[in-house]
Amino acid sequence: MTDPVSFIHDLRWNDLPPEVQERTTLCLLDLCGVGLGGADLPAARIIAGHAQSQFGGTLRLPFHSGTAGAAGVALVAGCTIDALDGHDGHNLTKGHVGCGSLAGILGLAQHCGVTEGQEVLTALALGYELGTRLGASLHASVPDYHTSGAWVAIAAAGIGARMMGLDRDTTRHALGIAEYHGPRSQMMRCIDAPTMVKDGSGWGAMTGVSAAVLAQAGFTGAPALLIERDTDWSGLGRDWAAMEQYFKPYPVCRWAQAPIEGVLALRRAHGLTSRDVARITVETFHESIRLATRRPVAADAAQYSTSFPCAVAMVQGDIRPQDLTGAALSEPEVLRLSDTMQFVENAAANAAFPARRLARVTLELTNGTQHTSDWLQPRWDATAPPTKAELVDKYRTLASAAAPDGAKAIEAAVFALASGPFEPLLRLLCQSPSASTT
DSSP, X not given: OOOHHHHXXXXXXXXXXXXXXXXXXXXXXXXXXXXXXXXXXXXHHHHHHHHHHHSOOSEXXXXXXXXXXHHHHXXXXXXXXXXXXXXXXXXXXXXXXXXXXXXXXXXXXXXXXXXXXXXXXXXXXXXXXXXXXXXXXXXXXXXXXXXXXXXXXXXXXXXXXXXXXXXXXXXXXXXXXXXHHSOOOBHHHHHHSOOTTTTOHHHHHHHHHHXXXXXXXXXXXXXXXXIIIIOOOTTTTTSOGGGGOBOOSSSXXXXXXXXXXXXXXXXXXXXXXXXXXXXXXXXXXXXXXXXXXXXXXXXXXXXXXXXXXXXXXXXXXXXXXXXXXXXXXXXXXXXXXXXXXXXXXXXXXXXXXXXXXXXXXXXXXXXXXXXXXXXXXXXXXXXXXOXXXXXHHHHHHHHHHHOTTTHHHHHHHHHHGGGSBSHHHHHHHXXXXXXXXX
16 A cells, blocks of 8 residues: 555554554553653643643643643643653654554544544554654654654644545645744754753644644645655565664663663673773764763753763663752762763764664773773664563563552553553553652
């Protein structure tokens, strides 16, 4: 099938091979864990309050208390998942498909009265199919590097067209509205000066939901050039994009994760502690070096840094959400290593990006000895994905900390979706302990 508009409306759960069904379900579980883990961060709390005051409605806000309209729910869900930078992504899109797709679904499913869990999973699979191709196409067709919101808006509009049962012509208008108004925000500005604006996923989801609702009301916007002209759809329904996503073992930017692996590999191999290390040197690609905040003052900046999480990894032997916020940002030993870290831009690593994110790490010890790692990639890439057990363990680590009483029930509800209703999962996400703190 190569017609994306037909694919939007005709895709069925049973069209997905079993491995794609399982991967889509695991993606949903992973996104739920990251959303629960990010719900109490300042960016998520501010957005939740904003949506309640400015996007009035009666639909429930996942990960928070309160209500909003469908576009407001999408905005909040996307920004909440994005607040903790631990969600899945795709190398060639240089961004995150699942975050904005699920955010749109959480608003649209309530707006449209979707009750079947299988339809929610199918819509998420659709988001991966559309968003992955659209993101790669946009990067190839324009010179600026835009955030995920730019193209996930179109995917969310496609999900909306499906859930709302729009006809072909109205679907085209929904996609066109979303493309035209999608937030083509400047990713590298946020890399150079990290703030709460981040990857634009919430704003893209909000735009996509709004586009579908507007198209249904008669607002026009076709054509979407990325849909109708610029994107190769030849593998649609055959080459499943859900299988091409990477996952994050650490809640920081993907560009920092190969250097982190280098630090941890040397730490383990030589039985080192941070006190043994005088300086860390990282050879890597240009974009990773642009993550240059050495002393972050907020969680957003800590997640968009290479030096700070590498220092955390050397000190703690791991990176957890609590290592990237609050008092942890002032930990003297972490700051010592972050301040002295050296970076070397490497031509081969530049040439490999974005398909591969490479880094090599050297630890200079206090006794003058040096240890250098191999060239490494981030863990859990699509070519070497995590096991089901590893993703479930990641979910449990994040969710049990944020929602100790609800984590097991949410996990069970996710795995029951393919043969059961959507309402139990939605209710649990909206009743998590983190929701009561908003």
